[in-house]
Amino acid sequence: MGEVAYISKSTAVSSKTVQLGKLYSLSVLDRLMENHHIRMVYYFRSSAGMVAGDLIRKLKESITEMLVCYPVVTGRLVRNDEGKWMVKSNDAGVRISEARAKGSVESWLQKVDREKELLLVYWESMLHKPYFWSTFYVQLTIFEEGGLAVGLSCSHLLSDPISASTFIRAWAEIALNGNILLPPFFHPLPPRRLPINRAQEKPNTHFINGYKSIIEGLNPVQAHNVKTLTLLFTDQIAQSCMGLAQPNTNMGPSPSPFQALAGLFWVCISRVRGERNGLMGLSICEDARKLIGLDKGFFGNCMVYNKVDGAGVEPNSISQAATAVGEAMVRMNYEGIMGLIEWLESSNGQSPPPSMDGDDLICINLEDSDLYSAPFDECLEPLHVSCYVEPVVGRGKVLVLPSPLGEGPMGRVVMVTLPEDEVVKLCEDDLIKRIFSPIILMRA
Amino acid sequence: MDTRSVKLKYVKLGYQYLVNSVLRFLPLPVMAVVAIHVARVSPEKIVTVIESLHLGRLQVTCSSFLVVFIATIYAMSKPRSVYLVDYACFKPPVNFRVAFATFMEHSRLILKDNLKSADFQMRILERSGLGEETFLPRAIQYIPPDPTMEDALDEADLVIFSAIDQLLEKTGIKPKDIDILIVNCSLFSPAPSLSAMVVNRYKMRSNIKSFNLSGMGCSCSLISINLAKDLLQVHPNGYALLVSTEIITPNYYRGKERAMLLPNCLFRMGCAAMLLSNKRRERQRAKYRLLHVVRTHRGADDKAYRCVFEEEDAQGKVGICLSKDLMLIAAEALKTNITTIGPLVLPASEQLLFLFSLIGRKIFNPKWKPYIPDFKQAFDHFCIHAGGRAVIDELQSNLELSEKHVEGSRMTLHRFGNTSSSSLWYELSYIEAKEMMMKGDRVWQIAFGSGFKCNSVVWTCNRPIKATTDGPWAHCIDKYPVHIPEILKL
Numbered sequence: 065m066g067e068v069a070y071i072s073k074s075t076a077v078s079s080k081t082v083q084l085g086k087l088y089s090l091s092v093l094d095r096l097m098e099n100h101h102i103r104m105v106y107y108f109r110s111s112a113g114m115v116a117g118d119l120i121r122k123l124k125e126s127i128t129e130m131l132v133c134y135p136v137v138t139g140r141l142v143r144n145d146e147g148k149w150m151v152k153s154n155d156a157g158v159r160i161s162e163a164r165a166k167g168s169v170e171s172w173l174q175k176v177d178r179e180k181e182l183l184l185v186y187w188e189s190m191l192h193k194p195y196f197w198s199t200f201y202v203q204l205t206i207f208e209e210g211g212l213a214v215g216l217s218c219s220h221l222l223s224d225p226i227s228a229s230t231f232i233r234a235w236a237e238i239a240l241n242g243n244i245l246l247p248p249f250f251h252p253l254p255p256r257r258l259p260i261n262r263a264q265e266k267p268n269t270h271f272i273n274g275y276k277s278i279i280e281g282l283n284p285v286q287a288h289n290v291k292t293l294t295l296l297f298t299d300q301i302a303q304s305c306m307g308l309a310q311p312n313t314n315m316g317p318s319p320s321p322f323q324a325l326a327g328l329f330w331v332c333i334s335r336v337r338g339e340r341n342g343l344m345g346l347s348i349c350e351d352a353r354k355l356i357g358l359d360k361g362f363f364g365n366c367m368v369y370n371k372v373d374g375a376g377v378e379p380n381s382i383s384q385a386a387t388a389v390g391e392a393m394v395r396m397n398y399e400g401i402m403g404l405i406e407w408l409e410s411s412n413g414q415s416p417p418p419s420m421d422g423d424d425l426i427c428i429n430l431e432d433s434d435l436y437s438a439p440f441d442e443c444l445e446p447l448h449v450s451c452y453v454e455p456v457v458g459r460g461k462v463l464v465l466p467s468p469l470g471e472g473p474m475g476r477v478v479m480v481t482l483p484e485d486e487v488v489k490l491c492e493d494d495l496i497k498r499i500f501s502p503i504i505l506m507r508a
Numbered sequence: 509m510d511t512r513s514v515k516l517k518y519v520k521l522g523y524q525y526l527v528n529s530v531l532r533f534l535p536l537p538v539m540a541v542v543a544i545h546v547a548r549v550s551p552e553k554i555v556t557v558i559e560s561l562h563l564g565r566l567q568v569t570c571s572s573f574l575v576v577f578i579a580t581i582y583a584m585s586k587p588r589s590v591y592l593v594d595y596a597c598f599k600p601p602v603n604f605r606v607a608f609a610t611f612m613e614h615s616r617l618i619l620k621d622n623l624k625s626a627d628f629q630m631r632i633l634e635r636s637g638l639g640e641e642t643f644l645p646r647a648i649q650y651i652p653p654d655p656t657m658e659d660a661l662d663e664a665d666l667v668i669f670s671a672i673d674q675l676l677e678k679t680g681i682k683p684k685d686i687d688i689l690i691v692n693c694s695l696f697s698p699a700p701s702l703s704a705m706v707v708n709r710y711k712m713r714s715n716i717k718s719f720n721l722s723g724m725g726c727s728c729s730l731i732s733i734n735l736a737k738d739l740l741q742v743h744p745n746g747y748a749l750l751v752s753t754e755i756i757t758p759n760y761y762r763g764k765e766r767a768m769l770l771p772n773c774l775f776r777m778g779c780a781a782m783l784l785s786n787k788r789r790e791r792q793r794a795k796y797r798l799l800h801v802v803r804t805h806r807g808a809d810d811k812a813y814r815c816v817f818e819e820e821d822a823q824g825k826v827g828i829c830l831s832k833d834l835m836l837i838a839a840e841a842l843k844t845n846i847t848t849i850g851p852l853v854l855p856a857s858e859q860l861l862f863l864f865s866l867i868g869r870k871i872f873n874p875k876w877k878p879y880i881p882d883f884k885q886a887f888d889h890f891c892i893h894a895g896g897r898a899v900i901d902e903l904q905s906n907l908e909l910s911e912k913h914v915e916g917s918r919m920t921l922h923r924f925g926n927t928s929s930s931s932l933w934y935e936l937s938y939i940e941a942k943e944m945m946m947k948g949d950r951v952w953q954i955a956f957g958s959g960f961k962c963n964s965v966v967w968t969c970n971r972p973i974k975a976t977t978d979g980p981w982a983h984c985i986d987k988y989p990v991h992i993p994e995i996l997k998l
Contacts, residue, residue, distance in 0.1 A: 072650045072651075073650065073651045074649045074650045074651060075610045075613065075614065075649070075651075076603075077605055077606070077607045077610050079602035079603060079605065080602070081607070081640045081641065084640070124603060125601075125603045128602060128603040128605070140609070154607075154608075154609040155607035155608070155609050155610070155640060156607065156609035156610050156613055157607065157609075157610045196612075196613045196616050196617075198613075
């Protein structure tokens with residue numbers, strides 16, 4: 065690969081020893097995600113006077129400070145007596161590698177595709193002996209003509225995309241200011257606050273049913289040759305999309321950009337696939353931290369899959385699709401999520417499914433995550449952040465991310481991963497091409 | 509304790525007091541007898557005796573001059589005391605830390621085609637007595653390490669200049685005041701030398717006497733002390749700056765021979781800078797005064813010569829091969845050294861006992877157990893080179909030392925690993941940080957090195973020493989001593 069040259073690989077350890085030998089158990093939501101991993105790439109423009117060697121040194125020094133707060137990340141996976149994964153805090157550290165890329169970060173962003181982008185964030189699957197396998201991997205790539213890319217890949221067992229983004233943010237805060245504003249905490253999921261009063265409340269089995277069908281369902285067909293399309297919806301375009309999603313503004317609160325975009329892509333991708341019997345299946349994935357009383361510092365998996373009911377939605381109606389998505393979002397309540405967690409805990413002993421994607425298109429809501437506010441150094445300016453939740457099996461994945469600073473509060477970046485032929489068709493789709501024409505950041 | 513051994517203990521104590529004090533109190537009765545005899549003789553007889561000598565004024569004057577002259581020659585030819593004004597030990601920055609688990613993972617990843625060798629390294633590390641906070645230079649922390657000469661020079665820069673900067677700040681000495689410079693680093697010897705690097709960095713005088721000792725192993729710090737002491741006799745009234753270090757970067761063994769993998773596991777970054785002087789005005793503030801230096805070289809014996817040997821393995825990779833007889837040879841070298849240093853430092857009681865035991869074994873019964881002199885009576889503190897757990901254990905049992913005596917060595921091995929020639933100074937620093945050093949205390953520094961050498965230096969504490977806020981132990985001394993398990997399970 066002439067584009068990216070790997071220079072070196074080492075391990076970053078925390079600057080102080082943490083409680084060695086302490087065991088952290090993983091929650092039921094964590095264990096389901098065993099066969100997935102996350103890859104994120106943060107791009108920065110650098111000012112002219114920046115010396116690459118000094119910057120790399122600063123980043124490596126600051127990560128050792130930051131890792132003192134993350135014993136789960138520097139630890140290693142072990143199985144307990146019941147065969148379930150746990151993390152043993154042993155200070156082994158995080159693998160960190162350095163690379164060099166040709167050109168500048170701006171020129172790279174203009175011609176990057178999925179294959180090239182994944183060169184900036186190394187990932188190796190679990191080794192034969194997981195005790196020697198680093199669950200988190202960081203890659204620092206310096207662009208020869210200016211710019212920096214920070215790649216983070218991690219096992220989904222330990223972290224969801226929200227926690228992965230807070231990990232990078234904590235690192236950036238330490239590098240810039242010397243302290244972390246929101247340190248992480250590692251607790252099991254909280255138990256139910258109030259006792260169940262079954263007589264009064266109708267139990268919400270919606271989530272349980274959804275998860276049951278994924279866990280007990282057939283293995284999904286492995287999608288061959290996926291490609292990823294990254295689109296930027298500026299503030300204006302996103303607002304017009306939201307307008308289309310709710311033509312009658314007096315019908316209730318206006319949809320969030322995620323709701324509108326989910327509806328849009330649901331419709332377009334179904335059309336591209338040639339679905340005849342209504343829209344294809346859709347599951348949205350949202351952060352449940354606030355609902356169960358946790359703040360963003362909770363480190364682990366706390367995103368819940370929520371199947372959207374597409375019955376009765378007309379194939380070309382974005383407003384109906386968005387409404388259905390909105391209904392699903394409303395259905396996500398405390399009772400439903402606690403019921404799900406309790407059901408998962410009671411049905412112990414199940415091995416995790418090969419994929420949580422099931423048979424549906426997955427739409428992941430990351431629009432509230434804070435990806436752009438903390439650069440590592442004053443000489444760096446955040447340009448773009450990409451996020452992948454791999455592997456993509458089943459029908460495909462859509463990730464809705466915040467847009468870079470300066471694009472307005474409603475601006476969004478959408479990363480769509482589909483089989484290759486579908487991506488090509490999606491680019492040519494009328495709705496996307498003519499009506500909205502979002503800026504294509506990354507071609508398939 | 510049963511009454512028999514208690515009684516024996518008091519008998520021994522009584523014997524020691526008697527023998528050690530006999531020389532002090534012997535003159536008393538003799539003086540008493542002479543005084544009585546003189547008092548008996550009448551004053552007139554004394555005057556007559558003096559007059560009979562026919563001493564003229566000239567004779568008296570010449571005799572007085574002669575006496576004064578002899579006294580001056582004697583005073584001037586006496587070797588001037590050498591003082592250790594102060595010393596500084598390098599503490600690496602925290603991001604050079606190496607955790608056990610990380611070291612092991614790296615070892616497995618680098619030696620993935622030789623997992624048996626990786627397991628061997630793991631077993632060494634578990635039993636090594638090293639802790640979780642030792643330091644390795646950055647170039648060695650890569651997977652796989654591929655150190656260049658520039659990396660080695662960077663490490664040398666960092667460790668040596670940090671230690672010297674600290675020392676100059678502590679003592680207030682200017683680089684231009686340094687008369688003698690000795691740098692010792694066994695396994696890295698670039699051109700220009702490390703001592704030239706120091707002269708260049710600190711812009712020292714053009715008539716500085718600089719020396720660079722390489723290849724002399726872990727006991728080289730004490731060899732430098734010996735050299736400095738001799739030089740200060742020839743160039744009195746001077747300052748000697750000594751730097752002891754081992755540059756780890758170029759010496760990483762990249763092969764798989766087990767006998768050569770040990771140094772990778774045990775050697776860590778470290779450096780010490782010492783300021784010696786024989787200026788009279790340093791007498792007040794110097795920390796220690798040098799008493800004895802004893803050097804023992806067993807190189808004439810082939811086995812001893814080859815027991816720590818740098819060579820290429822079957823694949824052509826260079827490493828330091830440690831022979832299985834290392835401990836035996838170390839014990840032999842130790843015996844030779846303490847036989848020489850014993851008479852210099854041991855109190856008369858112990859020397860007599862040793863003599864009797866020797867005579868007894870030669871004449872009466874060779875099967876008598878040899879008497880091991882009690883060095884605890886000669887010294888208050890022991891700094892045993894932290895070459896490895898086995899070395900400390902061996903010396904502890906040979907010299908019958910308690911855990912408290914070897915605490916400094918064990919804790920230095922735990923906290924800093926084997927920093928080669930500078931480890932003695934980290935150990936001394938530990939003793940000071942624990943405020944165990946009192947004025948008048950005697951310290952014995954003993955180190956082994958390739959060749960095979962065993963060197964000893966004895967210091968006496970010149971002034972009370974308080975724990976300071978700087979120094980390598982400053983932020984962690986309260987955690988020590990820690991219990992170090994036999995085998996650390998990871």
